[in-house]
Amino acid sequence: MRTNVKEKTMSQTYKLTLTIRRYDPDGDKSWDQTYELEAGAILRFVDLFRRINVEQDATLTWVSSCEHGQCGSCSVQVNGRPMLACELLVENAVALFGTTRFRIEPVTVAPVVRDLVVDWEQAYERVHRAKPYVIRPIEPPPGVTELQISPKEIARYEDATRCINCFCCATACISTHRNFIGPNAAMASVVRLMDSREEEKDERLALLYSEEGVYRCHTSKACTHVCPKKIDVAHFIALAKEGAF
Amino acid sequence: MGHHLTIHATRQCDVLIIGAGGAGLRCAVHLLEKRPDLKILAVTKVAHPQKSHTSTAQGGLAAVDPRDKTDKPIYHMFDTWKGGDCTSDQDVVKRIVEGGWEEIQWLERRGMHLSRNDEGNISKRQFGGHTIEFGKGDSFRAVFEADRTGKGIMDTAWGEALKRGTVFLNFSVATEILFQEGACAGAVLFNFKDGEFTKVLAKTTVLATGGSGQVYRITTNCRGNTGDGLAVILRAGLPIMDAEAVQFHPTGIVGPGILASEALRSEGGILRNKDLEPFMERYAPKMKDLAPRDIVARSIETEIREGRGIMNPDHQIEHVWIDLRHLSAYVHEVKLKEVASFFKTYTNLDSRTQLCPVRPSNHYHMGGIPTNADGAVQRSAEEIIPGLFAIGECACASFHGFNRLGTNSLLELLVMGKAAGECVLSYLKDGRIADPAGAGEQTLSRFSGYLAARGTENTGKIRLEMRDMMTKKVGVFRNERDMREAVAALEEYRRRSAGAAIATQGLRTNQELLERWELDNLLDVAMVIAQGAIMRQESRGAHFREDFPERSDAFQFHNIESMTEFGKVLFARRPVDMSLQTAGDAHSDHFKVIPRKY
Numbered sequence: 095m096r097t098n099v100k101e102k103t104m105s106q107t108y109k110l111t112l113t114i115r116r117y118d119p120d121g122d123k124s125w126d127q128t129y130e131l132e133a134g135a136i137l138r139f140v141d142l143f144r145r146i147n148v149e150q151d152a153t154l155t156w157v158s159s160c161e162h163g164q165c166g167s168c169s170v171q172v173n174g175r176p177m178l179a180c181e182l183l184v185e186n187a188v189a190l191f192g193t194t195r196f197r198i199e200p201v202t203v204a205p206v207v208r209d210l211v212v213d214w215e216q217a218y219e220r221v222h223r224a225k226p227y228v229i230r231p232i233e234p235p236p237g238v239t240e241l242q243i244s245p246k247e248i249a250r251y252e253d254a255t256r257c258i259n260c261f262c263c264a265t266a267c268i269s270t271h272r273n274f275i276g277p278n279a280a281m282a283s284v285v286r287l288m289d290s291r292e293e294e295k296d297e298r299l300a301l302l303y304s305e306e307g308v309y310r311c312h313t314s315k316a317c318t319h320v321c322p323k324k325i326d327v328a329h330f331i332a333l334a335k336e337g338a339f
Numbered sequence: 340m341g342h343h344l345t346i347h348a349t350r351q352c353d354v355l356i357i358g359a360g361g362a363g364l365r366c367a368v369h370l371l372e373k374r375p376d377l378k379i380l381a382v383t384k385v386a387h388p389q390k391s392h393t394s395t396a397q398g399g400l401a402a403v404d405p406r407d408k409t410d411k412p413i414y415h416m417f418d419t420w421k422g423g424d425c426t427s428d429q430d431v432v433k434r435i436v437e438g439g440w441e442e443i444q445w446l447e448r449r450g451m452h453l454s455r456n457d458e459g460n461i462s463k464r465q466f467g468g469h470t471i472e473f474g475k476g477d478s479f480r481a482v483f484e485a486d487r488t489g490k491g492i493m494d495t496a497w498g499e500a501l502k503r504g505t506v507f508l509n510f511s512v513a514t515e516i517l518f519q520e521g522a523c524a525g526a527v528l529f530n531f532k533d534g535e536f537t538k539v540l541a542k543t544t545v546l547a548t549g550g551s552g553q554v555y556r557i558t559t560n561c562r563g564n565t566g567d568g569l570a571v572i573l574r575a576g577l578p579i580m581d582a583e584a585v586q587f588h589p590t591g592i593v594g595p596g597i598l599a600s601e602a603l604r605s606e607g608g609i610l611r612n613k614d615l616e617p618f619m620e621r622y623a624p625k626m627k628d629l630a631p632r633d634i635v636a637r638s639i640e641t642e643i644r645e646g647r648g649i650m651n652p653d654h655q656i657e658h659v660w661i662d663l664r665h666l667s668a669y670v671h672e673v674k675l676k677e678v679a680s681f682f683k684t685y686t687n688l689d690s691r692t693q694l695c696p697v698r699p700s701n702h703y704h705m706g707g708i709p710t711n712a713d714g715a716v717q718r719s720a721e722e723i724i725p726g727l728f729a730i731g732e733c734a735c736a737s738f739h740g741f742n743r744l745g746t747n748s749l750l751e752l753l754v755m756g757k758a759a760g761e762c763v764l765s766y767l768k769d770g771r772i773a774d775p776a777g778a779g780e781q782t783l784s785r786f787s788g789y790l791a792a793r794g795t796e797n798t799g800k801i802r803l804e805m806r807d808m809m810t811k812k813v814g815v816f817r818n819e820r821d822m823r824e825a826v827a828a829l830e831e832y833r834r835r836s837a838g839a840a841i842a843t844q845g846l847r848t849n850q851e852l853l854e855r856w857e858l859d860n861l862l863d864v865a866m867v868i869a870q871g872a873i874m875r876q877e878s879r880g881a882h883f884r885e886d887f888p889e890r891s892d893a894f895q896f897h898n899i900e901s902m903t904e905f906g907k908v909l910f911a912r913r914p915v916d917m918s919l920q921t922a923g924d925a926h927s928d929h930f931k932v933i934p935r936k937y
Contacts, residue, residue: 120845134653227498
């Protein structure tokens with residue numbers, strides 16, 4: 095049985111090179127900036143950004159909130175792959191990409207406002223359009239205060255409710271940037287089509303089968319591949335394509 | 340030199356809600372369900388309301404189901420009173436507990452994906468400190484949505500707020516509260532994405548700015564929980580209450596402090612020190628690792644202080660181990676799936692074969708802006724400020740007293756959000772709000788001062804040092820000598836912060852500028868916490884004084900704390916409401932000042 099007392103109290107550090115895509119809205123100027131730093135194995139990329147702010151460059155601007163994978167604020171692209179910076183440990187990044195050199199860029203779902211920060215309102219506008227709520231709740235029978243919903247029924251769409259709208263899927267999606275409403279927005283609507291409490295099915299179907307609907311999806315399944323919450327996003331898009339709610 | 344800052348625009352609205360987490364948006368939705376015509380502006384510091392700290396709550400939401408034959412609201416009231424170490428206000432306890440099940444129905448009807456039992460009814464689980472028959476047995480009163488109850492609430496609240504036409508202002512903070520003839524007239528906002536200051540004139544203003552966990556280095560709280568609401572209230576010359584009441588969870592994952600649920604220990608996890616000794620046997624021979632939160636937290640701290648902790652080389656944080664290796668595969672893979680995955684994700688350790696690093700982590704601020712049972716902000720024990728409300732973690736009604744029970748915070752933010760909304764309705768008279776003279780001057784001068792500062796100090800460095808110092812000196816263990824040093828250190832950080840130059844001079848998405856403001860807020864809140872903790876020469880709930888280890892009846896009151904000049908904290912008292920005890924009914928004896936023994 096491994097105790098890991100020794101191995102985890104010995105310091106192992108990595109010499110990292112972070113090339114970060116910068117943007118200054120004041121001068122409307124973009125450039126790549128490289129930072130060198132030595133960091134321990136289990137530091138997260140958000141920890142690295144914070145260290146750069148304290149030790150090297152206070153102007154580097156990035157976003158985070160919960161910093162444990164529950165809010166989806168710190169999405170960035172690392173070597174071209176959209177990920178949550180709070181979940182990426184140094185040693186895992188080195189193993190995943192086989193290098194200690196990382197290129198970090200903002201996600202591509204909305205215009206950049208500064209450095210790694212994008213205009214989240216514009217990104218979320220798609221989700222808002224998909225109406226992430228019950229449009230028309232069913233009336234429960236008289237005397238019933240709480241509806242019964244079988245766990246089996248919930249299990250069919252529960253995974254989709256775990257979405258945190260980090261937009262990693264939308265960044266990776268090959269169709270989002272043209273005219274598809276996007277995987278996460280589409281999934282928000284699919285959830286309510288599968289939720290027996292929603293009466294308004296027609297409006298939702300109209301959106302999903304519209305010009306910006308699920309037929310814009312090319313089934314690359316990049317969404318599923320990059321989802322930090324490990325949701326099979328493509329599965330829910332496929333259900334919509336089949337009409338199998 | 341420096342910037343000439345201006346107020347970019349003036350807006351009018353019926354209700355200004357500052358903080359669009361669970362409490363703020365529950366309030367917004369209640370208002371819009373009653374009055375769809377209202378113009379409601381909801382301000383959030385994060386990128387979008389869905390990113391709020393409420394979303395991170397895991398375990399559950401306490402509410403007594405009226406159809407449950409074994410449970411009763413009076414039992415829940417007792418648990419809250421006892422858990423809070425007899426410092427909760429009983430009128431507030433009664434109101435919140437009695438409002439619980441209605442909130443479950445509210446959420447359920449609006450699409451929250453609550454977990455269900457085999458019959459399709461709402462499931463309930465057990466939670467620490469929640470009992471039936473005044474402590475005789477465990478109760479099942481926490482409803483939940485898997486391990487993401489907060490997210491379920493947050494998604495329902497922002498969805499409904501969006502549906503009903505709430506206007507959201509994201510990436511924005513309130514920097515100044517406005518008053519006209521003693522009543523609240525709105526606030527000055529800084530939208531840091533666009534770099535614009537806005538004056539909002541509102542018929543009522545609701546503060547729901549959340550916690551202050553960033554005062555401490557090791558915390559379960561979001562990066563933006565910097566006590567902004569408390570600091571803004573203090574600067575308006577208004578008090579905060581029981582700031583010293585800060586809860587620490589015994590097992591935060593090293594380094595970030597992410598919460599590792601109580602379930603680790605209830606499933607059989609054993610805490611071990613650097614010699615791998617199961618040390619809880621020494622501190623609590625009977626209950627061992629299952630002792631209450633505060634006892635476990637103090638035991639871990641003692642091990643670390645006495646040199647039996649382990650230093651994590653990457654984060655430079657000392658910790659102890661939690662040993663889960665002997666637990667069955669089923670426990671790891673099913674019962675502890677989420678926490679096990681946290682250890683994997685944040686420490687790269689496999690809890691089935693390896694020891695995992697944990698230490699106490701700041702978790703919740705029981706103290707906050709004093710309010711009455713409607714959420715109306717108080718100037719003193721006797722006087723409220725018309726048109727100003729505070730709800731959620733930034734407020735102190737006080738429901739939690741000096742120690743919060745798990746699952747009670749989600750309940751509080753919902754019931755108080757609705758209660759405040761109901762009371763807000765009575766303030767919404769016709770007509771425009773007058774523009775108070777000098778509105779915004781304080782904000783503009785503060786921010787231009789930040790931009791004009793010259794020197795070599797770094798805001799982020801001071802913030803880190805302050806958080807580390809507060810964790811060591813005003814954390815789980817407190818004593819007068821350490822806390823006096825803390826006060827001196829805070830004065831020094833404050834002095835140094837004046838020499839923190841801001842390299843980015845443009846206002847748009849200026850992270851340096853926002854963090855500079857946050858540092859002032861953190862320092863103000865930390866100062867009141869430290870001085871409140873010095874003043875309270877006793878131990879009560881989560882506030883533990885090594886030099887005064889017992890609760891004292893001489894401190895059986897709420898501390899009303901104000902600070903108009905940095906470091907000069909003034910104290911007043913507010914009595915603890917005892918209305919359940921004085922009701923004189925069959926249960927009154929349970930609501931006396933009783934020992935908190937489990």
